[in-house]
Amino acid sequence: MKVVVVKPERCVGCLQCRFACAVAHSMSESPHAASYETVLSKPRIHIGLSKNKDLFPNKCRHCDPAPCEMSCLTKAIFRESTTGTVLINPDRCINCGMCAMACPFGVVRYHVYVNNKTAAHKCDQCISRQQKGKVPACVDVCKVGALLFEDYNKVMDRDTDEISSLVYLGIRAKEQEKGAYQSLTEYKRSLEELRRK
């Protein structure tokens, strides 16, 4: 199952994903016409700023089991069986606000976007684009690789491999130098250097 995987450490905060998301979910799907639509399309990905000014692209994780799906009173939130995406049916949504309460990542918002009624609004992993064989819009425009559209397990495997090889290289480099690292930051910096090599 492919999902959008977020790498917060790579994000530079250009907000291109937000723009692309809003355009991809607009009626016209055109960046020029989208801003003239009566009901403005809203982005479904949020870039949060931490107190250290670190950027954090925050979007729906499509959890399994999904707390929002469990808390939904009218079963407006459901899991699409083929891709495993958690979707919202705005016609059934009664705007009770339970999903915002249940979501552990705070990604659910309430907007008017279909049928002139306020309904829960969150990432649908661009399911209509996926059916056309495209990747989600935010992943398409991300220039720095902070958003990836891949199998979650593959990304995890790759990251683990990378870390383990780096740790191995770090230990070897340390043995050659025969000096202890002064701090964890220094160790991390040396790992970064190794990665660049």
Place this chain on the structure above:
Amino acid sequence: MNAVIIGLSAAGLSCLGTLMRFSPQVNVTAISEEKSLPYCRCALTHYLGRIVREDQMVIADISSYPANVKFILGEKVETLNLSKKTLMVSSGKEVIYDRLLIATGSNALKPEYCDEEKRTFTLRYMGDAKNIEQYARDKVTVLGGGFIGIKAAYGLIERNLKVEMVVSSSYPLSMVLDERTARFVENDLCESGILFHTADDVAEVNMRKDGVAVSLKSGLELFSDVVIVGKGVKPRVDVARRSGLKIDLGIMVNEFLETSAEDVYAAGDCCETMDVARKMPWINALWPVAVEQGYFAALNMLGLVTSYPGSIGMNSLKTRSFHLISGGVLKEEDGVTTFEKHFPHRKQFRKLAVKDNVPVGMAFYNCPDDAGLYINLIKKGTPLNVDPERIVNDEVGIADVLRPL
């Protein structure tokens, strides 16, 4: 394996769905007292407000289930034999189970003045909502200032009816909120048109010619077409009690949602699970909690032993003018420090109760974006790694809160 589910609402349906998802070949029998298709009780207040139609409230289509799921609708469970592992339904049919889930739910508490002839109804079933709808013409009195009362009152306001609320404590939502937060809710509800009579209680309900008169202890008399009573719920444990299961207020379960009898599980409003914020067994009669318990009970019924992490009391109240999300316990107690901040220009109010650096209660008014984050911290009992003062001042983001310690 024969799995039997008693009750086909939040917990029962969630259990059924989970059983079907993880083990599609298991034989399931679902017994429900109601003849109609399962519908969402919590949306009854929205039904009163004409936000949903009756057909939109149906949450499960019985015909879509595979053939190994059998439904017995419109029949009660009369006896439950724990040693023989059988149960008898009201038509006299005997059902054998290997694993049983009791999800009988709860009933609305009915004070003695509750009477259909006096046009005084609780709001628990579709029939109640239809009765209220039938009588409500111009004016409605709502007794009880809990979530159900307020949601029903707001639903009727949406219908352009005049609503008066009688609240026995000095402010509404006194069970879950502190006074300051509750005042924001009260003010906003007053603005939308609900008239509050706080610190007052019902003395008598009398039927008059075309209307009901509610006399209050303060001497006031409220005249209306229909009276709605929202005084809380009481778990339905009569079948479980007769069969000899251990019962306190609800059915007592261990952390795997198993009752005192082997292979009998309980979930939903009828069972007493650990409240994380209170650190004691408690009944949180809420739809999301029941669904979660149904999920965990189904996993344990299938032998995928998973401990249920416990629940907290939480609710969301959303109207046109405000959105309140509350969770846990907000009361001032020993060792509990509360932090609060009001942003008048944004109409926002945040309150967080912290005990030993672990959040135990919260109320976020008009800031739903990050409320779920803190609800989940309370639920998991995670210590905070940021200053709570900064949380209520809205100075931290999700990246700070979720960063590992």
